[in-house]
Each structure stands twice: as C-alpha cells, then as structure tokens.
Amino acid sequence: xxxxxxxxxxxxxxxxxxxxxxxxxxxxxxxxxxxxxxxxxxxxxxxxxxxxxxxxxxxxxxxxxxxxxxxxxxxxxxxxxxxxxxxxxxxxxxxxxxxxxxxxxxxxxxxxxxxxxxxxxxxxxxxxxxxxxxxxxxxxxxxxxxxxxxxxxxxxxxxxxxxxxxxxxxxxxxxxxxxxxxxxxxxxxxxxxxxxxxxxxxxxxxxxxxxxxxxxxxxxxxxxxxxxxxxxxxxxxxxxxxxxxxxxxxxxxxx
Amino acid sequence: xxxxxxxxxxxxxxxxxxxxxxxxxxxxxxxxxxxxxxxxxxxxxxxxxxxxxxxxxxxxxxxxxxxxxxxxxxxxxxxxxxxxxxxxxxxxxxxxxxxxxxxxxxxxxxxxxxxxxxxxxxxxxxxxxxxxxxxxxxxxxxxxxxxxxxxxxxxxxxxxxxxxxxxxxxxxxxxxxxxxxxxxxxxxxxxxxxxxxxxxxxxx
Numbered sequence: 492x493x494x495x496x497x498x499x500x501x502x503x504x505x506x507x508x509x510x511x512x513x514x515x516x517x518x519x520x521x522x523x524x525x526x527x528x529x530x531x532x533x534x535x536x537x538x539x540x541x542x543x544x545x546x547x548x549x550x551x552x553x554x555x556x557x558x559x560x561x562x563x564x565x566x567x568x569x570x571x572x573x574x575x576x577x578x579x580x581x582x583x584x585x586x587x588x589x590x591x592x593x594x595x596x597x598x599x600x601x602x603x604x605x606x607x608x609x610x611x612x613x614x615x616x617x618x619x620x621x622x623x624x625x626x627x628x629x630x631x632x633x634x635x636x637x638x639x640x641x642x643x644x645x646x647x648x649x650x651x652x653x654x655x656x657x658x659x660x661x662x663x664x665x666x667x668x669x670x671x672x673x674x675x676x677x678x679x680x681x682x683x684x685x686x687x688x689x690x691x692x693x694x695x696x697x698x699x700x701x702x703x704x705x706x707x708x709x710x711x712x713x714x715x716x717x718x719x720x721x722x723x724x725x726x727x728x729x730x731x732x733x734x735x736x737x738x739x740x741x742x743x744x745x746x
Numbered sequence: 747x748x749x750x751x752x753x754x755x756x757x758x759x760x761x762x763x764x765x766x767x768x769x770x771x772x773x774x775x776x777x778x779x780x781x782x783x784x785x786x787x788x789x790x791x792x793x794x795x796x797x798x799x800x801x802x803x804x805x806x807x808x809x810x811x812x813x814x815x816x817x818x819x820x821x822x823x824x825x826x827x828x829x830x831x832x833x834x835x836x837x838x839x840x841x842x843x844x845x846x847x848x849x850x851x852x853x854x855x856x857x858x859x860x861x862x863x864x865x866x867x868x869x870x871x872x873x874x875x876x877x878x879x880x881x882x883x884x885x886x887x888x889x890x891x892x893x894x895x896x897x898x899x900x901x902x903x904x905x906x907x908x909x910x911x912x913x914x915x916x917x918x919x920x921x922x923x924x925x926x927x928x929x930x931x932x933x934x935x936x937x938x939x940x941x942x943x944x945x946x947x948x949x950x
Contacts, residue, residue, distance in 0.1 A: 496782060508785045515789065529816045591889060591935035592928050593896035599911050604920035681799070688801035692900055699804055713812045720800045720808060727799035 531713050539709060540718050552701030553722060559619055559687045559697055564680060566623035571630025575638070582631070589628035597621035598689055618695045622686055629679060637672030638664060670741055677734035681727045688723075698722060753909025754930060760827060760895040760905065761934070765888050767831030772838025779843050782864070790839065797836035803897050805829045810901040826898040834891050841887060845880035846872060878949040885942030889935045906930060 496504060526532050539545050574582045601617045612620065641664050649659035690697035696704075702719035706712045778790030797805075809829040810822065820828070849872050857867035899908030910927040914920050 500782065504783050507783045511783070511786055511789070525816050525818070531816055588928070588932065591893065592931050593893040593907055595896040595899065596907050596910070596924065596928060596931070599907065599914075600920075600924055603911060603914055604924060607918070607920060685799075685801040688803045691803055691807070699801065699807070702804075703807070713808070713815055716804065716808045716812060720804050723800045723804060724796060728795060731795075731799065 526713075536711050536714050539711065540714060545705065548701060548705060549698065549719065549722065552696060552698040553726070555695065555701075556684065556687050556690070556697040559615065559622075559690065559695065560680065560684045562615075562619045563622040563626060563683055563687070566619065567626035567683070568630050570623060570627030571634055574627060574631035575634035578635075586628040586631055589625050592625075594621055594625045594686060594689060595692065597624060598692055602693060614693055614695045617693045618687065618690050618697075622683070622689070626679070626683055626686070629682075633672050633675045633679060634668075636675070637668040640671040641667045670744075674734045674738040674741065677730055677737060681730040681734075684727060684730070685723070749904070749909045749913055753904055753906040756823070756904055757892070757895050757906040757930075758934070760823070760830065760898060760903070761888075761892045764827050764830040764834060764895070765891055767827065768834035768838045768887070768891065769884075771832060771835035772842060775835060775839035776842035776846070779839065780846060794836045794839055797833055798840075802830065802833050802894055803900060805833055806897055806901045822902055826895075826901065826903050830891065830894060830898065834887060834894065837887050837890070838884065841880055841883040842876075845876040845883070848879050849875045878946055881942050881946045881949065885938055888938045888942075892931060892934050892938070 523532065530536070574586060598617070598621045601612065601621055605611070645663055645667065646659055649663040650656070654663070687697055688699040691699045691703060694700060698719055702715050706715040709715070775790050775793050778786045779794070781787065806826060806829050809825050813820070813825060853871055853875065854867055857871040862870065895905055896907040899905040899911075904912075906927050910923050914923045917923060
C-alpha cells in the first residue's frame with residue numbers, strides 16, 4: 492500500500508509515533524487513576540489471584556469450558572456433516588434460521604420451555620445441545636467450502652481411474668478438503684469456546700460462571716472478571732496462533 | 747404486551763446504535779492497521795485480538811457490573827451499547843482490512859507509479875474497489891450483532907429475548923412466545939440481507 496519510506500516520511504513517522512505514544516500513555520494513566528481512585532489497584536485486591544486455591548477453582552472452570560466445547564464440537568461437526576452432505580430445502584432453511592436466531596433464545600427454550608413438555612436435561616446438555624444446534628450450521632458452511640475448494644479435476648481423475656463414487660469422495664476429495672478447512676475449523680473452535688460462556692446463564696460451572704461465584708464470594712468483582720477475561724484471551728490467542736500456523740503450512744504445501 | 751414492544755424496540759435500537767458505533771470504531775481501527783506507522787499498526791492489532799478473543803458476555807459483565815465500581819456510571823442501556831459496539835468493532839475492522847487487502851496489489855502499485863499519494867490512492871483507487879467487497883461481510887456482522895444483543899438481556903437490559911422469557915413465565919404459552927420472537931429475529935436478519943443486496947447493487 493505504500494513505498495518504503497524516504498527520509499521525509501521517516502521523520503513524519505517518527506513524530507506521529509512520538510505523539511501517539513504520548514496520547515496512549517495519557518489514556519493509560521487516566522484509566523489507572525480512575526482505577527486507583529476506587530482503590531481497585533490495591534495489592535490486597537489482587538493478591539488472592541496469586542494463590543493456588545483461587546487458580547484451582549478458575550482452572551477447574553476452564554476445564555469444564557473445554558469439556559463443554561469439545562462435546563459441542565463433536566455434536567456440531569456430526570450435524571454439520573449431515574447438513575453439508577444433503578443440501579436440500581430443509582437443510583438450507585435450517586442453516587438460515589440458525590444463522591439468525593440467538594443461541595441464547597435456544598438456551599431459554601431448553602431452560603423454560605422443554606421442561607414444561609417433560610424434557611428436562613441435565614445442566615451440561617442444556618448448554619451443549621443449543622450450542623451444537625447452532626454451530627452445526629456454521630460447520631456445514633465450512634465443510635461445503637472445504638469440499639468445493641478441491642479442484643473438480645481431482646474427482647474426475649479418480650472416476651476416470653474406475654474408482655466408485657464413494658471411494659473417490661472418501662480417499663481423494665475428503666483428505667484434500669480437510670487440509671483446506673483445518674484453519675477454519677480451529678477458528679470455529681475459538682468461537683465455540685467463547686460461546687460456552689453462556690454457561691453463565693444456565694449455571695453450568697464453566698469459567699465465566701465460576702468467575703461469578705468467586706466474585707460473589709470474595710467481593711472482588713473487577714479483579715475476578717479481568718482475570719477470567721485474561722484466561723479466555725490466552726486460550727483463544729493460542730488457538731488463533733495455531734490456526735495461523737496451519738494456514739501457513741497449507742499455503743506452503745498447496746501448489 | 748407492552749413488554750413485547752419494549753423488548754422489540756430495545757433490540758432494534760441496540761442493534762442499530764451499536765452497529766453504527768461499531769462501524770465508526772471499526773473504521774478507525776482498520777485505518778490504524780494499515781497506516782505506515784508501525785506503532786499504530788501494533789495498537790490496532792492489539793485492539794482486535796483483545797476484543798474478539800474474549801467472549802462478549804464477559805465484556806458485558808465487566809462493563810455493567812465493573813464500571814460503576816471505578817466511578818463510571820452510565821444508564822444500563824448505554825453501557826451495554828458501549829460493550830457491544832466496541833466488541834463488534836474488532837470484527838468490523840477485520841472485515842474492512844481484508845476488503846482492502848483483497849484489492850490486487852498491482853492496483854496500489856499502479857496508483858503510486860502514476861504519482862498518487864498514499865491518501866489519493868486510497869481515496870480514488872483502493873476504497874472504491876474495496877467498498878463493494880465489504881458489504882456482504884459487514885451484513886454478516888450486522889446479523890451476528892442482532893443475535894449478540896440478546897446477551898444484553900443477561901445483564902439486565904429488557905431486550906426481545908429477555909422479554910420472551912419473562913412473558914413466558916406469565917403466559918405459559920412457550921411455543922407461541924418463543925416462535926414469535928424467533929420470527930422477529932428472522933425478519934430483522936432478512937431486512938439486513940435485503941439492505942445489503944440493494945447497497946451492493948448500488949456500489950457495483
């Protein structure tokens with residue numbers, strides 16, 4: 492978008508950088524002062540987060556988050572595969588509905604509607620089932636894109652070698668499609684992990700809900716949720732780094 | 747019935763306002779991510795990574811219950827608006843940036859070869875081509891944002907989803923209430939999709 496900077500633009504870049512450092516430092520100082528005024532920066536309020544019991548509790552929440560995300564992922568991928576393999580009016584309508592209706596509404600249906608029809612699932616499934624229903628549509632999109640990214644010549648070549656259709660799909664198209672979609676699958680996993688924070692609503696003891704319990708217990712609301720947010724950030728950053736790596740690896744081998 | 751209307755209006759207002767806010771902030775962040783100053787690019791990147799890797803619900807809880815404790819007091823609706831707008835701004839910024847990146851690099855090089863400045867080539871060459879490519883991604887973000895406003899109900903804003911849950915407690919007509927609300931979301935998304943198609947045709 493721009494040429495390598497010459498001496499004049501280098502000078503300008505220097506000054507813009509200097510000014511923005513000052514502005515940023517000012518903003519940070521303002522924020523810190525606001526926090527300090529409320530006593531939120533006192534060491535006493537942060538010390539609990541250096542102790543193991545608190546972390547054990549939060550990491551226990553993270554573990555439940557991961558378990559819920561994995562269960563959702565497996566169910567949603569199975570659903571997505573079904574949706575992707577059978578494109579018809581029903582599956583298209585399903586995908587359209589799931590793209591527009593909030594997961595929270597589905598969660599409420601699980602919590603308040605189905606019990607009155609005698610369907611009362613355990614808490615874990617009250618979180619996982621709505622998430623899986625909604626994410627199945629996203630997985631279907633990823634799968635379809637992955638399959639259509641494979642050069643049609645590959646399928647034709649397989650067929651012309653006399654392989655049956657199923658064999659071509661299984662051994663020629665899908666292995667290549669999987670390579671195309673792994674980065675997207677990892678990105679989707681991050682979004683899934685974020686959505687399990689709805690456990691806060693269904694009282695499933697995942698990371699965010701545990702944060703709420705902890706904050707109610709020790710009264711350190713801001714500190715607790717900042718730490719919880721930080722844990723989410725670290726996990727999801729690791730996932731997106733992984734997606735990046737896979738993408739780079741794919742770009743290197745796909746030729 | 748008034749609860750339904752209140753919820754519907756709150757959802758619509760929250761969607762429109764936060765999308766406007768997200769566009770504004772997102773544009774700013776996207777600009778930060780492409781300027782020739784490395785430091786500002788870093789600031790833009792940090793903004794995007796921090797906001798989109800933490801669940802919106804965590805942001806909402808932090809804003810709604812946390813801000814009053816550090817002396818920032820706003821009405822509930824506006825706190826929710828701020829959190830949603832800042833969160834979606836990260837996605838808007840990414841959509842805008844990839845739109846700009848999707849313009850072939852030869853276009854920018856050609857503009858510079860003709861002696862156009864950075865600002866001129868952006869204004870006359872890059873942006874006109876990028877603009878029609880970002881309409882569809884932005885519409886998808888708008889639809890996701892409509893769904894995201896439901897989370898504001900969790901922290902106390904009476905939005906459509908929240909209203910449905912409350913009415914259901916009184917009326918005990920779950921199928922009717924929840925299907926109705928679901929249809930409202932479908933209609934809103936259809937409206938956004940239609941608007942995007944019209945806009946896309948205008949720009950093409």
